[in-house]
Amino acid sequence: MAEAKAVGGGKKKHLKKSKEGKGGMRKLAAIGAALVVVAAIAITFDRAQIQKSCHCSRDARKYTGMVEDCCCDYETVDSLNEGVLHPLLQDLVRTPFFRYFKVKLWCDCPFWPDDGMCKLRDCSVCECPENEFPEPFKRPIQYGLSSDDLKCQEGKPQAAVDRTLDSKAFRGWIEVDNPWTLDDETDNSEMTYVNLQLNPERYTGYSGPSARRIWDAIYSENCPKYPSGEICQEKKVLYKLISGLHSSISIHIAADYLLDEARNLWGRNLELMYDRVLRYPDRVRNLYFTFMFVLRAVTKAANYLEQAEYNTGNLEEDLKAQSLMRQLLYNPKLQAACPLPFDEAKLWQGQSGPELKLEIQKNFRNISGLMDCVGCEKCRLWGKLQILGLGTALKILFSVDSKNHPNKPLQLQRNEVIALVNLLHRLSESVKLVNEIGPSVEKTMEEFTSEPSMQEISLLERARLAVGKIR
Numbered sequence: 001m002a003e004a005k006a007v008g009g010g011k012k013k014h015l016k017k018s019k020e021g022k023g024g025m026r027k028l029a030a031i032g033a034a035l036v037v038v039a040a041i042a043i044t045f046d047r048a049q050i051q052k053s054c055h056c057s058r059d060a061r062k063y064t065g066m067v068e069d070c071c072c073d074y075e076t077v078d079s080l081n082e083g084v085l086h087p088l089l090q091d092l093v094r095t096p097f098f099r100y101f102k103v104k105l106w107c108d109c110p111f112w113p114d115d116g117m118c119k120l121r122d123c124s125v126c127e128c129p130e131n132e133f134p135e136p137f138k139r140p141i142q143y144g145l146s147s148d149d150l151k152c153q154e155g156k157p158q159a160a161v162d163r164t165l166d167s168k169a170f171r172g173w174i175e176v177d178n179p180w181t182l183d184d185e186t187d188n189s190e191m192t193y194v195n196l197q198l199n200p201e202r203y204t205g206y207s208g209p210s211a212r213r214i215w216d217a218i219y220s221e222n223c224p225k226y227p228s229g230e231i232c233q234e235k236k237v238l239y240k241l242i243s244g245l246h247s248s249i250s251i252h253i254a255a256d257y258l259l260d261e262a263r264n265l266w267g268r269n270l271e272l273m274y275d276r277v278l279r280y281p282d283r284v285r286n287l288y289f290t291f292m293f294v295l296r297a298v299t300k301a302a303n304y305l306e307q308a309e310y311n312t313g314n315l316e317e318d319l320k321a322q323s324l325m326r327q328l329l330y331n332p333k334l335q336a337a338c339p340l341p342f343d344e345a346k347l348w349q350g351q352s353g354p355e356l357k358l359e360i361q362k363n364f365r366n367i368s369g370l371m372d373c374v375g376c377e378k379c380r381l382w383g384k385l386q387i388l389g390l391g392t393a394l395k396i397l398f399s400v401d402s403k404n405h406p407n408k409p410l411q412l413q414r415n416e417v418i419a420l421v422n423l424l425h426r427l428s429e430s431v432k433l434v435n436e437i438g439p440s441v442e443k444t445m446e447e448f449t450s451e452p453s454m455q456e457i458s459l460l461e462r463a464r465l466a467v468g469k470i471r
Contacts, residue, residue, distance in 0.1 A: 062439065068285055069237070070292040072338040077288060078435045080334055085295070086432050088328045089425040094197065095321040096312040098422060102191045102415050103384050109373035110182075111217065176413050179399060180361055180391035181368040196385075196422065199378055201249070202256035202266075206376035217370055218242060222363040234347050237293075238360050242367065244290025245386060247283045248430040250276040255433055270437070274445045278438055287434065290390075291427040296342035297393035298424055302329040304410050308417065344397040357398060364391060389423025392416040 063074040072080075092098055219242070254273035259265045277283050298305065306329055310321040348357050368387045374380040392412065400410045412420075 062281070062442070063284065063288070067288045067292055069233075069240070070289060070342050071340045072292060074288065076337050077292065077431065080337055081291075081428055081431050082435070084331050084333050085328070085424075086428045088324055088331075089421070089428050092321065092324045092328065093422055093425045095310075095324070096314050096317050097310045097321045098418055099195055099197050100193050101196055101381075101385055101418055101422070102193050103381055104190050104372075105192060105194075105377055105380060106190065110369050111373055112213075176411055178388065178391050178395055178413075178416060180364050180394045181388055182365050194381060199381060200256065201252045201378075201382045201426065203253045203258050203269075204376050204378050205258070206374075206379050210375045211379075214370055214374055215246065217373075218367050222366050232356065234356050234360055237347065238363065240286045240289050241293060241390060243283060244286035244288070244293075244427070245390060247277045247287040248290070248427050249382070249386070251287075251430040251433055252426065268437075270441045271445070273433075274441050278434070278442050279445070284434060284438070287427070287430055291424075291431050292341040293397075294389070294393045294420070294424050294427060296340065296344065297396040298420065299329065299334075299341070300344075301396045301410060301412070304412060305329060305417065308412075342397075348398065361394075364394065385419050386423045386426060388416065389419035389421075392420040393423075 061075070066073050067077060222242075251273060254269045254276060256266060257269035257272065259267050259269065277287070305325055308325075310318050310325070312318055348354070368384075368391060371380060371383040371387055374383050395416075396410065396412075400408070
């Protein structure tokens with residue numbers, strides 16, 4: 001019996017040791033698994049940080065090589081814009097001739113007449129107190145709307161247009177309609193002149209469903225982004241032009257933003273610029289493409305633009321405008337580095353070319369008509385100007401064939417030239433901003449977003465706590 005007890009006791013001790021051994025192994029396995037989790041998370045996170053820092057140092061320039069569908073590379077475009085184009089355009093748009101733009105500012109949306117924003121024009125509830133309007137709005141002017149028509153824009157005086165006018169501006173140009181746009185430029189009874197220098201393109205507070213509705217209609221109905229390989233070159237060009245213009249407008253809104261309404265503090269909203277444009281490489285590329293497209297139109301119309309009369313009655317300023325225009329058209333650096341910014345000859349080929357041109361022309365005319373649906377007066381002004389400028393570029397490149405139709409020479413009206421040059425300046429300004437501050441903004445925003453998220457931190461913490469509990 002004693003011997004049996006001894007044997008039984010030995011078996012119990014052996015089982016106890018066996019259980020303790022298995023428990024220890026489980027603990028070691030759990031500790032090991034937790035350590036593996038912690039190490040994997042840490043390695044993954046650290047590797048991501050290293051990759052991001054290496055990426056920044058490896059790619060000093062994000063955009064290199066040829067601008068898509070164009071004949072110049074990004075480096076050349078930035079260099080020419082910085083040293084030649086932007087300084088000339090900056091001086092050119094400040095001359096009296098290019099300072100004034102004729103435009104219809106009343107709202108008559110042809111697509112949704114029940115739009116609530118347009119009803120503000122006749123809604124007494126929305127009228128701003130008189131002390132909110134700038135003094136120039138109250139002074140009588142030679143041309144333009146009466147003081148009774150100067151209604152508020154969503155209660156935001158910064159969205160209203162300053163109609164101050166130099167009565168000596170504009171003489172001697174023949175007016176002719178643009179086949180690419182809807183506005184009847186010969187209907188002077190409903191047009192008013194606007195000083196663009198008093199109405200810079202900037203933040204106005206116009207946003208929300210009304211603003212989104214405009215861009216949704218533009219993209220979804222008139223120039224949708226088709227899947228890769230399912231869109232012809234001509235429709236691709238139209239989409240890229242509108243996308244590039246949209247990017248430029250967003251950059252100008254972010255670059256001149258009302259940061260503090262109470263203190264009337266204006267400045268750059270870099271986060272908005274990043275969210276709207278810089279974080280999307282295709283939008284930046286489309287901006288460069290649109291810049292090259294419009295530049296090609298200007299250089300193609302060189303003979304016409306050189307001979308045009310830039311007459312406002314101010315001889316000194318008019319001679320300056322003509323000199324600046326010639327410097328722009330025949331700049332040796334531009335001609336040497338980028339003589340053909342965009343080659344329009346490769347479009348509209350084949351039997352379907354004429355039909356396709358009419359289809360895209362119709363789409364663009366619809367886009368120009370949508371500008372009357374913009375609920376903000378100043379946004380409508382710059383929308384109409386830039387769409388007319390883009391329509392003028394399309395007219396120069398695609399509606400004039402001096403080789404096959406020499407009896408139909410290029411004819412531009414004064415307003416088209418003003419819109420074209422101001423559009424080129426707006427695009428030049430946007431490209432300059434992207435080149436100068438884009439990389440630093442992107443780096444700052446990427447570093448900000450690369451900080452460990454709360455989810456990542458809590459996962460690491462839970463793993464560490466698990467290890468602690470096991471111990």
